[in-house]
Amino acid sequence: MRRAVSSGTYDPVHNGHLDIVSRAADVFDELVVLVAVNKNKKTLFTVEERVDMIREVTGHLPNVRVDSWQGLLVDYCRANDIKAIVKGLRAVSDFDYELQMAQMNHQLTGVETLFMPTNPVHSFMSSSLIKEVATYKGDVAHLLPDLVHDRLMKRLAERA
Numbered sequence: 001m002r003r004a005v006s007s008g009t010y011d012p013v014h015n016g017h018l019d020i021v022s023r024a025a026d027v028f029d030e031l032v033v034l035v036a037v038n039k040n041k042k043t044l045f046t047v048e049e050r051v052d053m054i055r056e057v058t059g060h061l062p063n064v065r066v067d068s069w070q071g072l073l074v075d076y077c078r079a080n081d082i083k084a085i086v087k088g089l090r091a092v093s094d095f096d097y098e099l100q101m102a103q104m105n106h107q108l109t110g111v112e113t114l115f116m117p118t119n120p121v122h123s124f125m126s127s128s129l130i131k132e133v134a135t136y137k138g139d140v141a142h143l144l145p146d147l148v149h150d151r152l153m154k155r156l157a158e159r160a
Helices: 015-027 047-057 073-079 092-109 127-135 146-159
Strands: 003-008 030-036 064-069 084-089 112-117
Touching: 003 015, 003 073, 015 030, 015 084, 015 112, 030 047, 030 073, 047 064, 047 146, 064 073, 073 092, 084 092, 092 112, 127 146
Parallel strands: 003 030, 003 084, 030 064, 084 112
Antiparallel strands: none
């Protein structure tokens, strides 16, 4: 069975993320979307909320599983017998950082990293930018699945 993981903070998950997830799900027998727990990042949604949202918006993909992990991604891969990491690349700047990570991950455990270019329609998207625009009442509805957009707007209203 060909298994891979696609990890990120996903705070919140957006259409660019989902583009990579659906394309990777077409390539692998199983794809784990892994919500990374990073104590250094201030997130808008809890880990459980992010996992829930991703499960809901990927429910139509039968070979996608959602999980969370705190620690090194390669440790998750080793514990779950996953041999490949899928990373979406928006720009050359993403490649510079992700290449270093890929080389480190391979050195540590032999896990391969496969880079997938983002569809140009989504190349400007980041969760941080989407949250910032939404905070100032900019329209981000077309960048997110409906249920994620609804939860984002509700959370921002609660914090206002």
